[in-house]
Amino acid sequence: MRPAAAFATGVDRNPEMFRFLKPGRPAVTDAVWRTMRRSLPIVATLAEPDAGRLRVLTDAFLRAKSIEGAGGFELDEGSRVMVAAQACIPILALGIEAYTGWRSVIVYPGGFVSRGTSVDETGVEHEWEEARSGESWFRGPVVLSWEDVAASGRLEGYNVVIHEMAHKLDMLNGDANGFPPLHAEMDGAVWYRVFSDAFEDLGARLDAGREAGIDDYAAEGPDEFFAVTSEYFFELPEVLDECYPEVYAELRAFYRQDPLDRIAAAGGR
């Protein structure tokens, strides 16, 4: 999840969340694709063949998932493509199969209120209410705030879409815990050590009042550390590589991409 930076609106789950594209119909027109590329630096830095691959994946995403507005918000084709294209950046080298087991993206105009109950260690049930800019439900929908989607993709370190998609990848092997299913050539023990060390370092820095280097929301838990460092990996790779080079290397192996190289090859930011 992502806490809301701004205001909160009431939550009413969209009853028309399952509206799919008919097979054969082009999901992304040339004009909409060009406009989206121009407005999103994170996509504009993609050269061929990555750019073409992103378009194919975006098309597949729009066919497989519904992206619907809620809370009075309506999305046009361009807005859907903005969401879908950014959602597909993490899976550029993994394929659409990585987003298996769920099919709905719900978009509110701004931050939304999420409500639930939890039981504490003494067995007492608490009702909670939290303003959020995004959340991912296990085998359920991804919920986003449009205000935050619009602030994403500028290569400035913030991307609510990539954040929530990282949670979805993390949840492929159960609860979000910062330990997604790794590729065969990766070493789970190395992943665990690298992420645990970096997570502890961030906590120690914040406790000592020192500069965190990355968004301190990453210190909320291992799941948020993975999601926030994934945002930096794609949006501000040089900052993540500077703060936690081993985390950068693990994410490069996991996502099978190297945004540092990509942005440099595109002539920098």
Ligand SMILES: [Zn+2]
């Ligand atoms: Zn989160």
